[in-house]
Amino acid sequence: MMTFKSPWVWLLAIVSLLCAWLPLMPSVVAFFDFPQWLGTLDSRLLLLLWRSIWMSSAAAIGSLILGWPLGLFLGRYRFPLRSTYLLFLPLSLMLPPLMVAQAWYGLTGMSGVWASVFSFACCYAPLPALLVIRSLKKQSSASYDAARMVSGGLGLRLLISHTRGAAFVGAALCFIFSIGDFAVPDYFATVGDLFHVYSSEVFSNSRNSDFTAGAVSSLPLIVISLAMLLGLLPWLKNQQQHTSQQCAEPHTVKHSMSLSVFCLGLTTILVFAVIGRMYFETGMRGPLATSSWLQTSSKAFSDAFSLGRADMIRTFQFASIGALICMVVAPLWAFVFHYSSGLKRNLLFVLLVLPMLIPSLSLGFGSIVVFNQPYLDGFYNSIWLPAMLIAGRFMPIAVLICINALGSQAAAVDNSAKLHGLSIGQRVYALFVRNNWRACLLGGALVFVFAMRELDFAILLPAANQSTAVRYYNALHFSRDNFVAAFGLSICFILFLPVMLHSWLSKKPS
Amino acid sequence: MTHPILNIQQLCKSFGEQSVLHGLDMQLEAGQRIAILGESGCGKSTLLRVISGLEEYNSGQVTLEHPRRCLMVFQDLGLWPSHTSMQQLIMAAKASKIDDAAAKAERLLEQLQIFHIADRKPATLSGGEARRLAFARVLICQPKLILLDEAFSSLDADNRQQGIELLQEVLALSSAAVIMVTHNQDDATQLDFPIFDLVGGQLLAR
Structure with missing residues (x-):
């Protein structure tokens, strides 16, 4: 003790x-000052808060859609170029969210609320993916092999249920990081239709030198994030108990080339497209430029x-x-x-x-x-x-x-x-x-x-x-x-x- | 009767609704060695953890005369993965304020015939060598009470026999009292330890 x-x-x-x-x-x-500030809460602020919540929820779901399958396939199966995808997966976490937003705007011209959601999902999809891979390293080989022997479908169902907690923790972290970020929505609002999120309100309150208003208005975001993290605690403990001595190793599958292509697609969305676009932008010139x-x-x-x-x-x-x-x-x-x-x-x-x-x-x-x-x-x-x-x-x-x-x-x-x-x-x-x-x-x-x-x-x-x-x-x-x-x-x-x-x-x- | 080194009175321990130890009384004198038998989940390991202070208890009293000289050999040994055998012994001895730790560690490794593993880490040891090291690490601290938690449960029949012989060899080097918990009566019989059954959260002498 x-x-x-x-x-x-x-x-x-x-x-x-x-x-x-x-x-x-x-x-x-x-x-x-929260009770006092609560009195100033109007429909506009509530709308902003609601928008932030659903945007971050959508981003979290997006990160699950992109990251969970990627983590499952990279963590459990062997296929061509697997190690390359594993190597590049953390890179998208290192890309500043603004850079991802800028790259996707350059690639597709997207803007507005959904562009923000998509950017956040791309930025934080590696979180569920990496946590799922880590969770698979602790899966008991005996239970997994027993399920596979019954049927491939049962093996997959076991994989999904085993990694569910890890994937949801990753998505919850995506939610927390997204709901407090003002820079990405601010960027998409600047290049397209104007919209605001709750974190912009916190930012503008703080910039107006009204520290108390800035701090107190951030409280709803803190409470929401804290509730989400406290909800994760039992899972963290559960993960520790499930550590197994005999852990399942990645294995080969029939359609390894299809898996590789699928993972290439996801890694392209998360990393290669962003890097490629940014590299292209390093040489972009104006119409009157004389250099190559x-x-x-x-x-x-x-x-x-x-x-x-x-x-x-x-x-x-x-x-x-x-x-x-x-x-x-x-x-x-x-x-x-x-x-x-x-x-x-x-x-x-x-x-x-x-x-x-x-x-x-x-x-x-x-x-x-x-x-x-x-x-x-x-x-x-x-x-x-x-x-x-x-x-x-x-x-x-x-x-x-x-x-x-x-x-x-x-x-x-x-x-x-x-x-x-x-x-x-x-x-x-x-x-x-x-x-x-x-x-x-x-x-x-x-x-x-x-x-x-x-x-x-x-x-x-x-x-x-x-x-x-x-x-x-x-x-x-x-x-x-x-x-x-x-x-x-x-x-x-x-x-x-x-x-x-x-x-x-x-x-x-x- | 000599002064007991361990005195347990009316010990109660439960996990949530489930009561594991229920008004347990026990005394152990210096040098006394006993075996506690019981089925899986009856609270044998919990009793050892309570005695060693690793587990809190709900009520009752546990008095150890030498709390810092009570050591345990765990079922999975609990060797420190990143330290060599010699480092483990020296570190344990220094923590127990034993003088001349290095020389004593060398001597103990020789006595237990594992001097050749002095510079090796646990991952490179055979099961038998690791077990000897775990005993050596306990012995160097000059324990007054050694707790053995299912020390042979993970071994097959041949290795179990070797394990018991090793324990006899080890205990000959020490005058410490011993509490061994096991679910295998043969272990206790071969070691010639008096047997107690842990039934319904209480100890019953045979």
Whole structure:
């Protein structure tokens, strides 16, 4: 049992306080104005909220339609080019949602509400797909093989029921990320018919310097997201219990070429079409241009590197520090969470996920209110502030991955350590992290990726203004299409490089 | 009668509606070794987990004279996957504040005839070697009470016999009290341990 006597629990509390809970305080205080704000709730706001809910629900369903079959096929069957699709699947998570929106607008001219829904579905379809693949790695080979022997249909039904939870969690995450995003609907409203979503209301409230209104108006989004995440908790626990020693391996099927073509189609929608379009846009010229497509494209990449290099370096710095903080603290959080139960567990969960659910703008404003003090001037303008906020905001991602890893570890490993009298620090860092460094690294990597995409509080905080996301956003709004495309692709390439290297280096010799 | 190292009075433990241990009383003296028999799900492992402090109980009293010297050999051994055999022993010994950990670890590995696995990690060990290592890791902490949770249940007949011989060998190196839970009466009979049955949440001596 971890108690408040443990210095590790104090470390956890201090880091969480500095990175997440302190910047949240102004928003939490503003929530007390909710009853008053409720009085101002009119039919227009309710309509916006309803639109956001159904749009995000539609996006979540879309992510299921795209991601679930892809995850099922990639996770369970062997077919030509499977490893290539597996390699590119995470790339669509690394693409900034705005880039996906821009690419699909360029490809099809789509705009309006449904274009937003489609973009969100494409952006987050890898979540159900990746979670389904992970869930299939834990499926008992005995039960799956027994079902297959009865009939192929029964095997497929078992696959669907086994992966249902994972797919729904992915879709729920898609819902949560979509409902708080204002940039994509804003983009489609700019290029087509004007429409608003609820998160735009939060954004405009916050921009009008009425912090309280901005924070309090975000409360419905937080409550909806929180309810959804709390609903996921039983599934998370259930997943841990279903870990099997003898797990089913991917196997070959009759129509492997058809499967490959089907997955190629889905991967094209999620990744190849977006990358292809963006690459095409790097060389697009105006009617009076004298240079060739290739020359224009080369110049765009050259500009991207020369103008964006400093932004990239600074973003890498604060994203790396944020990811490192998460890699150190997330295993501790996972332990505290794993060994708590009932109300305490739910309360901890709320404390943990609140910084991720609260709109990024509110977190940015909150940190300005708390940290913009004369005696904190050096800190306020350093990369440490955005690094801390990154760690606080995206910590839940790393923690959930660690919780999953801890649940998959044989209980006797930690129980024996506990009985032998090993300290919390030894159990967490010498045993758990050492055994599960891949999970910790994955958590850190995801925090890094999300940090690179973080736009909202980067716009607000002077210390984070010089970041890739802000430069991308500004360039997009000034219609510098070549530069935007080249810059976006460069960021993706740099983020994707470690994934490619890892995949290449970890290939088993045949 | 000597002072008991374990004293359990009116222990009750339930999981939700299901009562597993129901007013259980038990005393164990220093060096005393017993076997507890019972069907699957009767609460044998739960009793060990409660004694070791891994599980909370609903009511009653569990008093251990040396709580930090009570160790368990788990059914799946619970070896630490990323540490070599020697590292496991040294880490366990240091956590138990045993002096001269490295020398004692070497000596123990030799006594249990597994010195050749000193630099190997659990994944590379045979079942027998892993079992010896699990016992060595307990012994190096100079336990006063060793809990054995279905130590041989996953073994076939030949390996089970080897396991029992190993346990006899191990216990000869220690004066610790032992509580072994099993569903196989032969294990207890071969080890010549007094047998108690766990029935209806209570212990009954045979």
